[in-house]
Amino acid sequence: MQAAITLQSLAPALPEIFMVAAICVVLLADVFAGAAARRITPTLTLVVIALGAALTILHAQVPERVVLFSGMYVADPLGTLLKLLGFLFTGVALLYSRAYLEARNLLKGEYYVLVLTALLGIFVIVSAGSLLTLYIGVELLALSLYALVAFDRDSGIAAESAMKYFVLGAIASGCLLYGMSLVYGMSGSLLLADLAVRLQGEASLGLIMGIVFLVVGVAFKFGAVPFHMWVPDVYQGAPSSVTLFVATAPKIASFALAFRLLAGGLGQVAGTWMQMLSIVAIASLVLGNVVAIAQTSLKRMLAYSAIGNVGFILLGFVAGTEQGYEAALYYTVVYVLMTLGSFGVILLASRAGFEASELDDYKGLHARDPLLALIMMVLMFSTAGIPPFVGFWAKLQIFQALWAVNQMALVVCAAAVSVIGVFYYLRVVKLMYFDAPTEAPRGFAHRGVRFALGLNAFAVLALGLLPESLLSLCAKVLS
Amino acid sequence: MENGNNMLGIGLLSWLVWLPVAGGLLVIALGDARASLARWVALATALVTFVASLPLYGSFDTTTAAFQFVERAAWIPAFSATYHLGVDGISMPLVLLTTFITIPVVIAGWKVIETRPTQYFAAFLIMEGLMVGVFAALDSLLFYFFWEAMLIPMFLIIGIWGGPRRVYATIKFFLYTFLGSVFMLIALIYMYLKAGSYEVTDLHRLPLTLTEQYWIFFAFFAAFAVKIPMFPVHTWLPDAHVEAPTGGSVVLAAIMLKMGGYGFLRFALPIAPDASRELDTFVIALSLIAVVYIGLVALVQSDMKKLIAYSSIAHMGFVTLGVFLAFDIQTATGDLRGAGMGIDGAMVQMISHGLVSGAMFLCVGVMYDRMHSREISDYGGVINRMPIFGAFMVLFAMANAGLPGTSGFVGEFLVILASFKANFWYAFLAATTLVLGAAYTLWLVKRVILGPVANAHVAELTDLDGREFLILAVLAVGVLALGLWPAPLLEVMQPSVQHLVEQIVSSKLPG
Numbered sequence: 001m002q003a004a005i006t007l008q009s010l011a012p013a014l015p016e017i018f019m020v021a022a023i024c025v026v027l028l029a030d031v032f033a034g035a036a037a038r039r040i041t042p043t044l045t046l047v048v049i050a051l052g053a054a055l056t057i058l059h060a061q062v063p064e065r066v067v068l069f070s071g072m073y074v075a076d077p078l079g080t081l082l083k084l085l086g087f088l089f090t091g092v093a094l095l096y097s098r099a100y101l102e103a104r105n106l107l108k109g110e111y112y113v114l115v116l117t118a119l120l121g122i123f124v125i126v127s128a129g130s131l132l133t134l135y136i137g138v139e140l141l142a143l144s145l146y147a148l149v150a151f152d153r154d155s156g157i158a159a160e161s162a163m164k165y166f167v168l169g170a171i172a173s174g175c176l177l178y179g180m181s182l183v184y185g186m187s188g189s190l191l192l193a194d195l196a197v198r199l200q201g202e203a204s205l206g207l208i209m210g211i212v213f214l215v216v217g218v219a220f221k222f223g224a225v226p227f228h229m230w231v232p233d234v235y236q237g238a239p240s241s242v243t244l245f246v247a248t249a250p251k252i253a254s255f256a257l258a259f260r261l262l263a264g265g266l267g268q269v270a271g272t273w274m275q276m277l278s279i280v281a282i283a284s285l286v287l288g289n290v291v292a293i294a295q296t297s298l299k300r301m302l303a304y305s306a307i308g309n310v311g312f313i314l315l316g317f318v319a320g321t322e323q324g325y326e327a328a329l330y331y332t333v334v335y336v337l338m339t340l341g342s343f344g345v346i347l348l349a350s351r352a353g354f355e356a357s358e359l360d361d362y363k364g365l366h367a368r369d370p371l372l373a374l375i376m377m378v379l380m381f382s383t384a385g386i387p388p389f390v391g392f393w394a395k396l397q398i399f400q401a402l403w404a405v406n407q408m409a410l411v412v413c414a415a416a417v418s419v420i421g422v423f424y425y426l427r428v429v430k431l432m433y434f435d436a437p438t439e440a441p442r443g444f445a446h447r448g449v450r451f452a453l454g455l456n457a458f459a460v461l462a463l464g465l466l467p468e469s470l471l472s473l474c475a476k477v478l479s
Numbered sequence: 480m481e482n483g484n485n486m487l488g489i490g491l492l493s494w495l496v497w498l499p500v501a502g503g504l505l506v507i508a509l510g511d512a513r514a515s516l517a518r519w520v521a522l523a524t525a526l527v528t529f530v531a532s533l534p535l536y537g538s539f540d541t542t543t544a545a546f547q548f549v550e551r552a553a554w555i556p557a558f559s560a561t562y563h564l565g566v567d568g569i570s571m572p573l574v575l576l577t578t579f580i581t582i583p584v585v586i587a588g589w590k591v592i593e594t595r596p597t598q599y600f601a602a603f604l605i606m607e608g609l610m611v612g613v614f615a616a617l618d619s620l621l622f623y624f625f626w627e628a629m630l631i632p633m634f635l636i637i638g639i640w641g642g643p644r645r646v647y648a649t650i651k652f653f654l655y656t657f658l659g660s661v662f663m664l665i666a667l668i669y670m671y672l673k674a675g676s677y678e679v680t681d682l683h684r685l686p687l688t689l690t691e692q693y694w695i696f697f698a699f700f701a702a703f704a705v706k707i708p709m710f711p712v713h714t715w716l717p718d719a720h721v722e723a724p725t726g727g728s729v730v731l732a733a734i735m736l737k738m739g740g741y742g743f744l745r746f747a748l749p750i751a752p753d754a755s756r757e758l759d760t761f762v763i764a765l766s767l768i769a770v771v772y773i774g775l776v777a778l779v780q781s782d783m784k785k786l787i788a789y790s791s792i793a794h795m796g797f798v799t800l801g802v803f804l805a806f807d808i809q810t811a812t813g814d815l816r817g818a819g820m821g822i823d824g825a826m827v828q829m830i831s832h833g834l835v836s837g838a839m840f841l842c843v844g845v846m847y848d849r850m851h852s853r854e855i856s857d858y859g860g861v862i863n864r865m866p867i868f869g870a871f872m873v874l875f876a877m878a879n880a881g882l883p884g885t886s887g888f889v890g891e892f893l894v895i896l897a898s899f900k901a902n903f904w905y906a907f908l909a910a911t912t913l914v915l916g917a918a919y920t921l922w923l924v925k926r927v928i929l930g931p932v933a934n935a936h937v938a939e940l941t942d943l944d945g946r947e948f949l950i951l952a953v954l955a956v957g958v959l960a961l962g963l964w965p966a967p968l969l970e971v972m973q974p975s976v977q978h979l980v981e982q983i984v985s986s987k988l989p990g
Contacts, residue, residue: 381631386657387624396668400558403668411668415661422657426634426650434638434646471557 012075013068014060015052015083016127019120022048023113030109042098045112046091049119053087056080067129071191074129077477078259078329082126082252089249089336090119095452096344097241103352106152106239114151115245118144122253128260130190131180138176138221141253142169145246149238161230161237168230172220179213182206183266192265200268208272214261215276222254222310225283235303240350240357243299244343247306248336254310255332258317263325270320278318282413284311289421299357301424302342305383308421309335312398315414319401322478327397330474334394334463341379341456345372348453354441362428364437371450373432375457382460384425385418390463393471490550491534492564495578496612499528503604506597514596518589521600525581528607532578535571541970544568544978546617560620560677568975569744569826570614572968573737576833577614579957580733581607583950584726587841590946591848592640592724599640603726606632610734614741619667620677626738627660633727633735640724648715648722655715659705663746666698670750683749683982686989692754699747700762707739709762709799710769713792720788721853725844728784732791733837737829740798744822744979748802752983759803766803767908769796774915778922783843783853786923787836790879793912794832800909801825801894807901809984817900819980824893826972831878831886831961838875838954842868845947846927849940855926859933864940869928871943871951876924878958880917886961 010017026048030041060083065076094115101107121141128134146169150162184190186207187198199207216227223231235243262273288308295301313335316328349365349372350356366373382389395418402411463470489497502524509517540547546565554562566574584603592599609632612625630653637649671677674685687695705712716736720728748755755762770793777789804821808814845868846861847853862869878885881892891912898905932938943951961968 386627386631388628392624392627396558396664399665400668400672403665403672411665415665416658419654419658419661423650423654426653429634430638430646430650433635434649466554468553468555468557471555475557 010068011059012062012066013073013127015056016120016123018052018055019116019123022052023116023120026116027109027113030113041109041112042094042107045094045116048116049087049091049094053084053091056083056087067193069129071193072130072133073127074192074260075127079127079256081473081477082256083123085333085336086119086122086126086249086252089252089340090115090245092340092344092452092456093241093245093248095449096244096340096347099446099449100239100241100347100350103350104152104239106241111148111151114144114148118148118245119249122249122256125253125260126256128256129192131184131192131261131265132190134192134257134261135173135177135180137253138217138257139173141250142173145250148242148245149234151242152239155237155239157237158239161233165230165234168220168227172217172227175213175220176217179210179215179217182210182213186210192260195265196267199266203269203272207269211266211269211272212276214266215273215280218254218258218261219277219280221250221257222314223307224280224310224314225287225307226280228284228287228307231307232300232303235306236297236300236357240299240343240346240355244340244347247302247339247343251332251336251339255313255329258314259325259328262317263320274318274320277314278410281311281314281318282410284308284314285414285417286311289417289424292421292424295424296359297357298346298359298362298428301359301428302339305421305424306339308417309383311417312395312414315398315410316401318410319398319405319407321401321405323404324401326474326478327394327401329478330397330471331394333470333474334390335383337456337463338379338383338391338460341375341453341460342383344453344456345376345379348372348450351441356440359428359431360438361440362431363435363440365432367437368440368442371454375453376432377429378457378460380425380428382464384422386422388461388464390460390467390470392464393467397471490548490564491531492548492566492574492611492615493550495528495532495574496564496608496615498531498608499524499581499604499611500608502528503601503608506601506604509597511595511597517597517600518585521585521604522582524604525578525585525607529578529582532575535566535574536971539568539571539971541568542974544974547571549617554618554621558620558671558677559675561618562621563618563678564612564615564621565617566615567978568972569979570741571971572826572830573614573734573741574611576737576830577607577610577734580729580833580837583837583841583954584729586946586950587729587844588724588726591844595639599636599724599726602632602636603730606636606730610738613738617679618677619679619682619746620671622679623660623664623667627657629735630656633731636727637719637723640727641722643722644718645722648718651715652719655712656705659702659712662698663702666695670695679745682746685750686987687751689753689757689988692751692987693757696747696751696754696758699742699751703739703742703747704765704799705739706742707736707795707799708792709739709765709796710773710792711765713769713773716792717785717788720791720840721782721784725840725847728840728844729837732787732840733833736791736795737833740795740802740825740829743799743802744825749979749982751987753986753988755803755983756806759806762799762803763807763905766796766800767905769793770800770912771908771915774912774919777919778915780919781855783846783855783923783927784840785853786855786919787839787843787879790916790919791832791836793916794828794836797828797891797894797909797912798825798832800905801828801890801897804894804897804901804905805980805983807905808897809980811902812900814900815977815980815984817897818984819976820893820900821897822976822979823969823972824890824897826890826976827886827893827961827965827968828890830968831890831958834954834957834961835875835878835885835887838871838951838958839879841950841954842872842875845943845951850936855923857934858927858937860928860930860937861940862928863932864937865942867948868943868951871955872928873924874955875958876920878962880920881913884959884962886958886965888962889965
């Protein structure tokens with residue numbers, strides 16, 4: 001069925017091949033460089049990421065869907081976009097993290113290697129053409145993240161949250177795998193493309209059973225209610241730089257997982273999972289936004305905000321139309337962009353011995369560090385979905401997609417909940433701008449990093465004023 | 480009429496939107512270290528914007544109801560939303576009001592604002608641009624964009640420079656208005672999916688069943704009734720007014736409330752005319768409650784700003800009353816021109832209230848800057864120490880009470896006259912405002928301005944300085960000019976109001 005494998009035909013898989021090689025290089029460089037590695041590895045990793053992105057743009061672009069390795073691997077424009085975003089977001093996350101890691105004596109080569117393996121896991125999910133590839137990607141990503149969360153060995157709370165994450169994650173992986181085996185049993189194929197053809201019409205009880213487990217797995221990876229328990233603990237317990245990473249790039253993977261599995265493989269039996277997903281989405285929206293109000297830790301508040309935002313992303317899938325997937329993709333990208341910024345602020349506001357993770361640490365931030373406060377304000381308003389920032393268009397897209405399929409109840413519910421959400425984002429602005437400053441140390445950061453963070457906030461504004469480019473890009477890769 | 484594009488290929492309205500925003504960013508960039516320069520830049524921006532807005536009136540074609548100074552550019556093809564600006568006789572006066580009011584606001588904050596002055600001026604300038612955008616947007620998504628974006632500077636203004644309970648007030652303000660607006664957004668999306676466009680004129684033409692119109696009307700109502708604000712969703716306003724710094728109160732009362740009225744005229748009525756007709760009694764009832772009940776509430780206030788805030792709500796009741804009278808008049812008399820009279824009155828009332836309430840809040844600001852109290856009981860006999868100020872205050876109080884010769888009279892008179900055509904009892908209840916308005920404002924003046932000097936603090940008061948005199952004088956001229964000779968304003972509005980009346984009396988029900 002397939003021609004012999006040549007170098008040329010492997011080109012679409014270049015990002016993954018490159019990443020495997022790059023991980024080995026970084027690992028070896030780190031080992032052999034010894035003490036000098038402290039300086040070499042972070043830079044080398046950023047170079048590797050830039051190189052990977054350049055290679056992806058130059059050689060791995062495909063005009064349309066290409067299938068490799070007997071259907072196990074799929075390359076399409078969506079995959080290319082998601083991989084490029086993966087490179088971008090990971091690179092930015094590492095850039096923000098360096099000073100933080102240095103100050104806490106966490107700047108070790110393993111950190112960077114683990115981030116790169118996690119990125120490879122994301123790529124594998126993004127390009128998965130079969131249930132097995134999907135599962136391998138999920139595990140590769142998850143195992144890297146468990147290790148990262150526990151990276152600060154001396155921190156009890158980090159170890160505890162890593163343990164929780166690992167145990168719950170293992171159960172979720174089990175669910176995913178069990179669901180896959182049931183679906184395989186009902187359809188006789190592991191390839192997502194085959195599933196889309198074979199699973200049509202009325203779903204049998206066994207299939208529904210399988211889908212239930214798959215949805216559980218997907219919901220867990222997203223951190224959606226009722227499988228959200230790990231999110232607040234991990235966000236709060238992990239070192240802030242790890243939280244930054246966990247909260248951003250893997251969301252792309254979650255989107256890809258849901259898109260390839262639910263919209264792709266199980267697209268013809270969408271009715272079954274849509275119903276489950278709509279309950280999960282609404283529960284996430286309500287719980288995330290309401291519970292966030294009660295938090296005193298900013299990291300925990302952002303964790304619940306993440307749960308609420310995931311509800312929005314899932315609503316895009318609930319719409320189940322091309323427009324809905326577009327909205328979900330756009331929302332994911334925009335959300336990750338905003339989250340990068342807000343955790344970036346946490347990193348830059350902190351310094352050795354001061355984590356800047358409590359809400360009260362931000363009292364009067366405006367007086368201590370005006371630029372950081374301004375950036376945080378932009379990001380909070382954007383995440384709350386207020387124009388002229390990009391977060392507004394993301395919510396609008398979701399509303400439009402849901403209205404188009406006459407899901408009025410969901411639209412009204414999501415809109416009402418987003419008003420509740422506004423409250424806790426405003427509270428952060430209130431703390432920074434309206435309250436008297438407290439005696440807290442000023443964060444230390446390289447000027448270049450501050451500039452990058454400023455650029456991040458500027459992108460949030462610019463994409464809000466002129467949203468067309470990103471909107472049409474999302475539409476293009478999905479059509 | 481495509482006379483929009485002039486300087487540098489950018490249309491006049493775009494200048495009015497983006498020039499203040501750019502000025503505001505420049506002011507922020509200057510920073511508090513160069514505050515005095517920043518003040519002048521802010522003033523210059525406000526002045527230039529106002530002067531630049533004058534051609535809107537000068538070259539306005541009063542013979543047509545069509546949108547003028549139109550600009551149109553692709554914005555978000557994915558949503559078929561366009562960057563579409565333009566004004567007609569309804570929005571043009573409001574744009575001018577906006578550019579005008581910003582000048583006294585900037586001057587009023589000149590010395591008083593000591594903490595973070597540059598951000599203060601920048602917030603007002605940016606807000607000015609966004610408010611012009613609200614009035615000039617002809618694409619409903621663009622409208623919504625400006626409408627929401629404007630909340631951010633106001634939120635910061637109340638929260639940073641406000642009074643002791645500012646945090647409560649500003650969050651209440653934000654959440655209240657945001658909640659209302661979200662429903663409007665849902666309605667806009669619904670219509671977009673039906674009409675395939677966010678263009679206001681396309682939405683005007685979109686046929687809708689009565690049920691759809693009801694839902695859409697209520698969605699708009701949630702947004703505009705909160706903003707204007709109508710009884711019973713007015714409770715955010717007294718809090719916001721009391722806690723806001725003087726400039727914030729002025730902008731709130733003078734411009735932001737008008738957005739609610741403007742929203743009714745531009746969106747709710749023409750898009751859902753049949754529902755508006757069915758529900759007009761409901762709205763009129765709420766308006767009359769606002770006029771009578773809120774008037775009584777104003778009477779018992781002990782805080783000057785709160786009193787003016789409640790009087791604003793009562794005055795805005797006149798606006799909604801005037802707007803929704805059109806249907807009854809048309810049914811009763813069949814006279815379209817007469818039906819427009821209520822809307823004329825509402826429009827004049829909005830402009831007049833913009834000037835008068837702005838001036839009243841500035842007057843309170845003048846006293847507050849000296850005494851640091853807004854309690855009526857802390858004052859008395861101010862006129863003995865501040866004769867010039869006292870004269871201004873009395874003038875604006877008269878205008879607030881609707882005395883003939885001031886702008887306050889014209890709008891109220893037109894609305895009461897119109898309500899006679901509709902229903903005697905409407906007119907009867909509306910006319911109580913003449914009594915109540917006179918009662919609460921004159922009583923305020925009596926207790927604060929007149930009488931013997933009340934206490935040692937009042938005895939130390941100094942009269943207006945040149946800066947304060949200037950801004951109050953300019954507003955006084957406006958109030959008198961509009962009161963003595965409202966014809967230019969009415970003339971400008973005429974074709975647009977007439978067009979609006981024709982729009983809303985024709986049914987949009989399909990088939």
